[in-house]
Amino acid sequence: MQLLYFASVREKTGLTGESYQLPDGISNVAQLIEHMQGRGANYAAAFENNLMLRIAVNQLHAKPEQTISDSDEIAFFPPVTGG
């Protein structure tokens, strides 16, 4: 799958995005977030505050319980502030 990071999440991970193999046993967004927290200090910092994390799956806003697959584009970002 393709992971994308925006705004403060991008700065904390130090990445704009990456290709990543969906790990075994992970089937939804909430599980993926928990997994990401364990990938190192930069990921822990970016993914620690679940309440401030917003998710899009294939460019549509998604909830933590949404099912994901290895072909998805999954984006993580803080609440939007446009306009």
Added chain:
Amino acid sequence: MARILVQQEDFDLGQEIAALKSDNNNIGAIVTFTGTVRDLDRSLKSMTLEHYPGMTESELANIAQEAKQRWPLEGCTIIHRVGRLAPGDNIVLVITASAHRQAAFEAAEYLMDFLKSRAPFWKKEEIGEESQWVDAKDSDNVALERWLK
């Protein structure tokens, strides 16, 4: 069809209104909203807007489509700037056109309320030597809720 643009360049309100009106005499009311970079205490150096290319355009198109289903719109334009902006610069333009004013007024507010809560843009302010991301406002969610009743 809505005109949706995400761009670094500024926009010209007069040109956009003229484009919307051309060849459409059904229009009797045009409402425009322009959002600009505010600097209440003259401390802001710049505001930089980041977005999610692809999703931004599709979210804006969806929001415009929803507005068209709700009100009899003759035209709709949304232009949002990205990149580094200075105090006083334009950020966003929303134009709605309809036969009568009520639909145009209401649809313009609807578009802005949904744009603010759904379109994937993020603002970062540069104040002195510091840069910080702008926090989302609860009042924006309150503004949204009135349309969901």
